[in-house]
Amino acid sequence: MAKTTIPEEEFTYPGSTGCPGCGANLVMRYLLKALGERTIVSIPACCWAVMPGYWPSNCLKVPILYTAFEATGAAISGLRAALDIKGIKDVNIVGFAGDGGTVDIGLQAMSGAAERRTEAIYVMYDNEAYMNTGIQRSGSTPWGAWTTTTPVGTTHDFKHEAKKDIMAIMQAHRIPYAATVSIAHPEDFIKKIQKAKGIRGFKFIHAMSPCPPGWRLNPMLSVEAARLAVETHMFPLYEIEHGRVRITRKGKGLPVSEYLKLQGRFSHLSESEISEIQSAVDASWRYLEEEEKYAAQAGINE
Amino acid sequence: MTKSYEEIPLTPIADMPSTMNITGLWRVIRPVVDKKKCKKCTICWKFCPDAAIVLVEGVPEIDFRFCKGCGICSHECPSKCIVMVKEGSD
Amino acid sequence: MTGNYASAYGAKLSRAEVIAAYPITPQTSIVEKLAEFVSTGELNAKFVPVESEHSAMAACIAAETAGARTYTATSSHGLTLMHEVLMWASGARLPIVMTNVSRAMAPPWSVWVDHMDSIAQRDTGWLQFFCQSNQEVLDTIIMAYKICESKGVMLPAMIIEDAFILSHTSEPVDIPDQEMVDSFLPAYAPEFKIEVGKPMGFGSLVKPDQYMEFRYKAMLGMKAAHDRILRVEQEFKQVFGREHGGLLELYRCENAEVVLLTAGSVAATAKDVVDSMRSKGVPVGLARVRAFRPFPHDEIRALGSRVAGLGVLDRSYTFGAAGAMFSEVKASLYNCPKRPVTKNYIAGLGGRDITPKTIERVFEDIQLVTKRGEESEVEWVDVAGLPRWWR
Amino acid sequence: MIEVRFHGRGGQGVVVASEILAEAAFRMGFEVSAFPFFGVERRGAPVTAYARIDDKPIRMKSSIYEPDYVVVLDNSLLRGVDVLEGLKPQGRALINYPDGRKLEGLDQRFRYFVLDATSIAAAHGIGSQTAPIVNTAMMGGFVKMCDIISLDAMLESIRQNAPVKEEENVSAAKEAYERTKEVQP
Numbered sequence: 001m002a003k004t005t006i007p008e009e010e011f012t013y014p015g016s017t018g019c020p021g022c023g024a025n026l027v028m029r030y031l032l033k034a035l036g037e038r039t040i041v042s043i044p045a046c047c048w049a050v051m052p053g054y055w056p057s058n059c060l061k062v063p064i065l066y067t068a069f070e071a072t073g074a075a076i077s078g079l080r081a082a083l084d085i086k087g088i089k090d091v092n093i094v095g096f097a098g099d100g101g102t103v104d105i106g107l108q109a110m111s112g113a114a115e116r117r118t119e120a121i122y123v124m125y126d127n128e129a130y131m132n133t134g135i136q137r138s139g140s141t142p143w144g145a146w147t148t149t150t151p152v153g154t155t156h157d158f159k160h161e162a163k164k165d166i167m168a169i170m171q172a173h174r175i176p177y178a179a180t181v182s183i184a185h186p187e188d189f190i191k192k193i194q195k196a197k198g199i200r201g202f203k204f205i206h207a208m209s210p211c212p213p214g215w216r217l218n219p220m221l222s223v224e225a226a227r228l229a230v231e232t233h234m235f236p237l238y239e240i241e242h243g244r245v246r247i248t249r250k251g252k253g254l255p256v257s258e259y260l261k262l263q264g265r266f267s268h269l270s271e272s273e274i275s276e277i278q279s280a281v282d283a284s285w286r287y288l289e290e291e292e293k294y295a296a297q298a299g300i301n302e
Numbered sequence: 303m304t305k306s307y308e309e310i311p312l313t314p315i316a317d318m319p320s321t322m323n324i325t326g327l328w329r330v331i332r333p334v335v336d337k338k339k340c341k342k343c344t345i346c347w348k349f350c351p352d353a354a355i356v357l358v359e360g361v362p363e364i365d366f367r368f369c370k371g372c373g374i375c376s377h378e379c380p381s382k383c384i385v386m387v388k389e390g391s392d
Numbered sequence: 393m394t395g396n397y398a399s400a401y402g403a404k405l406s407r408a409e410v411i412a413a414y415p416i417t418p419q420t421s422i423v424e425k426l427a428e429f430v431s432t433g434e435l436n437a438k439f440v441p442v443e444s445e446h447s448a449m450a451a452c453i454a455a456e457t458a459g460a461r462t463y464t465a466t467s468s469h470g471l472t473l474m475h476e477v478l479m480w481a482s483g484a485r486l487p488i489v490m491t492n493v494s495r496a497m498a499p500p501w502s503v504w505v506d507h508m509d510s511i512a513q514r515d516t517g518w519l520q521f522f523c524q525s526n527q528e529v530l531d532t533i534i535m536a537y538k539i540c541e542s543k544g545v546m547l548p549a550m551i552i553e554d555a556f557i558l559s560h561t562s563e564p565v566d567i568p569d570q571e572m573v574d575s576f577l578p579a580y581a582p583e584f585k586i587e588v589g590k591p592m593g594f595g596s597l598v599k600p601d602q603y604m605e606f607r608y609k610a611m612l613g614m615k616a617a618h619d620r621i622l623r624v625e626q627e628f629k630q631v632f633g634r635e636h637g638g639l640l641e642l643y644r645c646e647n648a649e650v651v652l653l654t655a656g657s658v659a660a661t662a663k664d665v666v667d668s669m670r671s672k673g674v675p676v677g678l679a680r681v682r683a684f685r686p687f688p689h690d691e692i693r694a695l696g697s698r699v700a701g702l703g704v705l706d707r708s709y710t711f712g713a714a715g716a717m718f719s720e721v722k723a724s725l726y727n728c729p730k731r732p733v734t735k736n737y738i739a740g741l742g743g744r745d746i747t748p749k750t751i752e753r754v755f756e757d758i759q760l761v762t763k764r765g766e767e768s769e770v771e772w773v774d775v776a777g778l779p780r781w782w783r
Numbered sequence: 784m785i786e787v788r789f790h791g792r793g794g795q796g797v798v799v800a801s802e803i804l805a806e807a808a809f810r811m812g813f814e815v816s817a818f819p820f821f822g823v824e825r826r827g828a829p830v831t832a833y834a835r836i837d838d839k840p841i842r843m844k845s846s847i848y849e850p851d852y853v854v855v856l857d858n859s860l861l862r863g864v865d866v867l868e869g870l871k872p873q874g875r876a877l878i879n880y881p882d883g884r885k886l887e888g889l890d891q892r893f894r895y896f897v898l899d900a901t902s903i904a905a906a907h908g909i910g911s912q913t914a915p916i917v918n919t920a921m922m923g924g925f926v927k928m929c930d931i932i933s934l935d936a937m938l939e940s941i942r943q944n945a946p947v948k949e950e951e952n953v954s955a956a957k958e959a960y961e962r963t964k965e966v967q968p
Contacts, residue, residue, distance in 0.1 A: 064596075
């Protein structure tokens with residue numbers, strides 16, 4: 001009998017209305033495998049507000065509290081307050097929002113929840129644009145990407161602004177735990193969620209979530225793209241535990257072009273533009289390594 | 303089928319498993335598993351976004367009611383025993 | 393006790409379990425007082441110090457969905473920031489109770505009273521109660537929980553107190569005995585709540601073929617609130633010996649030729665004016681809209697068919713139309729067999745004082761237009777630059 | 784008034800097909816309207832779009848329940864979706880169907896036209912080889928099926944509406960026009 005490398009029990013039903021090859025479906029699947037049944041998920045407007053299906057369909061085996069686009073942080077604070085006053089313990093409360101609902105319209109409420117030390121795990125599934133509305137740029141869309149609001153035309157081409165560094169923003173909130181996770185590395189993903197579950201306070205998870213239609217990516221290559229994001233250091237896997245940075249997967253340091261070339265949203269980029277991305281990625285990676293070294297030397301919160 | 307206002311809850315509380323959505327109808331390409339070549343690594347199961355693969359003694363059984371035919375299982379299979387074929391062909 | 397403390401005591405006596413609020417003038421002392429109650433243990437509740445009013449309401453919605461009785465308070469810009477989630481609260485059928493300290497909207501910046509903020513939320517599916525005294529504020533909060541949490545209603549309520557005129561004015565207020573409140577208002581026990589082990593999605597996506605049935609149900613809830621308000625007030629009276637006038641309070645309307653209809657604290661002042669005019673033999677009366685939602689259409693029809701003139705004083709204005717209360721009143725009267733002459737008075741915006749003298753002039757003006765049978769429309773009262781409007 | 788319903792899947796250009804037809808009719812002097820059923824369906828999920836054609840201004844904003852024509856861009860929809868629902872007696876259905884396979888078991892009250900739009904689109908390099916975009920080829924076939932739209936008007940509409948590869952789309956539509964045939968299921 002073959003042994004699976006991640007928990008076998010499923011907390012998601014088939015029949016979600018996500019697109020074929022949707023990364024966000026895997027993010028939810030792994031998240032709930034790690035957390036189990038005693039979990040309540042709050043979901044704002046985003047793909048995942050639609051993916052459970054039209055009423056009365058629910059593709060999760062745990063309760064969902066839908067909330068307004070910008071309100072996830074507030075909703076999880078309210079849920080926790082209610083459970084506390086009712087004396088209900090051992091429930092994982094999860095805020096589960098997209099990148100737009102986190103780094104843009106939901107940033108204020110999330111920042112508030114983090115500052116209030118709300119006992120919850122906030123998961124941002126990052127598909128790097130407003131995908132539910134049909135691929136518009138968000139603060140989390142990377143430099144160089146095509147979206148429908150950064151069209152490649154004659155006077156204006158692609159997104160010229162950098163992706164917001166949400167992990168740094170959360171680091172600055174001095175939360176006890178923040179980590180990046182990838183659907184290409186479910187074992188690491190689940191380990192981090194389980195770790196977050198054991199730490200008190202507000203925990204933040206940044207989940208890379210490939211979107212085949214939005215990235216102009218063959219659905220078959222969804223996991224492959226997530227894997228290459230890690231291997232090229234476009235999306236490094238690391239965690240920040242009580243301020244201490246630790247890289248959890250070094251990656252091969254492949255050229256970023258390996259990652260970019262899979263995706264139509266980057267197909268317009270010139271050689272020099274790709275090397276600009278490469279330099280930025282290299283610099284971020286070096287910075288991350290320095291942070292890790294510094295944390296080890298300084299023995300922050302060991 | 304529209305339900306009478308008397309038969310629905312106060313607010314839309316969704317309490318039916320999403321298996322009511324036969325999303326397998328979306329499929330345009332279909333995974334075909336060569337079970338003889340399968341090494342029971344369970345990787346295809348692990349990466350199925352729709353949890354539409356069931357392991358039977360470690361071998362994938364695809365639930366075609368829900369498989370959307372994304373092809374991730376086929377791409378990720380290290381022993382290349384899952385191929386995608388056009389839906390409707392044999 | 394100030395109106396704000398009356399609100400805080402109302403929430404405390406109702407045993408609100410989760411309070412999420414954000415400061416705004418002139419509401420702040422409500423949440424300060426509640427934070428104090430929680431910190432001293434006088435109130436066993438969770439106080440969520442949110443970072444905006446939008447989050448305050450969103451947190452209340454989440455907590456209420458999990459079965460907790462919730463309370464919040466806000467004012468003007470805070471209320472209008474909540475607009476989106478106010479709709480959410482009613483659509484989710486959550487009996488949240490909130491105090492709104494009614495204050496003018498900017499610009500021009502103003503921290504003073506008018507009803508523009510509250511009136512702008514009239515379509516959000518909330519019950520709306522305008523109060524005239526601090527006692528009424530306290531009592532209405534307790535009653536509102538009982539009304540809203542009843543199975544046939546399940547909608548949120550907004551208790552409206554006028555900025556400064558109630559919020560910061562000290563009046564004697566009887567604080568009911570906690571045990572009596574407890575027996576009057578049992579613990580919140582909703583039919584459905586979000587809880588582990590029950591994998592249900594609250595507030596899910598509904599197709600056009602089913603959406604209207606949910607809206608129809610919410611409408612039925614608001615409709616049921618009408619009778620529920622009356623019944624709960626009778627029960628309240630039996631226990632506490634006080635009542636506040638149902639949906640439409642009538643003051644000396646018997647044999648009145650003309651009646652002024654208004655809402656909020658100005659109604660209290662107007663009662664004095666009615667007394668003084670009545671003592672001179674002038675047959676005037678006052679009608680106070682206590683519940684703006686649900687709107688007391690039947691009560692207004694009954695009143696309208698027995699008076700000759702009905703003035704409506706709105707402390708807000710709906711651009712492109714008239715005062716919102718005036719429009720509703722006229723709609724109520726349309727199918728009365730015998731209709732009074734009506735006129736709308738817009739007064740007291742941005743905290744402008746509405747004095748007894750002003751109210752007396754309004755009464756005299758209604759009498760005049762009634763005598764002449766003029767169906768005149770909207771009068772902006774005491775606006776510098778306009779010609780003298782009174783006789 | 785002539786009413787047309789389109790069936791396809793998210794991502795196949797179903798809505799664009801309805802717009803191409805409407806513009807072709809408009810070019811011939813008809814009044815038109817084209818509209819999708821705008822749901823939240825995802826890539827691959829069944830979607831519908833509609834078009835109306837008339838010789839007087841179209842004010843009707845309600846949906847279409849009894850179409851004169853249906854266009855099925857993806858024959859896999861024949862299992863699972865009732866693509867013929869409400870079709871008027873003697874109404875016509877255009878189905879993207881592979882050559883050499885027989886269309887069977889369909890309601891005899893209607894007339895059926897078939898066309899291997901997938902192969903034609905692939906041969907003309909429209910979309911990818913695994914997922915060719917068939918909407919323009921189908922509109923070539925529509926001209927053959929109906930008695931109202933001229934091939935020239937349709938080709939010009941395709942030229943104006945194709946986001947890329949205008950001429951490839953036009954020649955695919957031409958070939959599709961030639962190869963569309965009525966069948967007896």
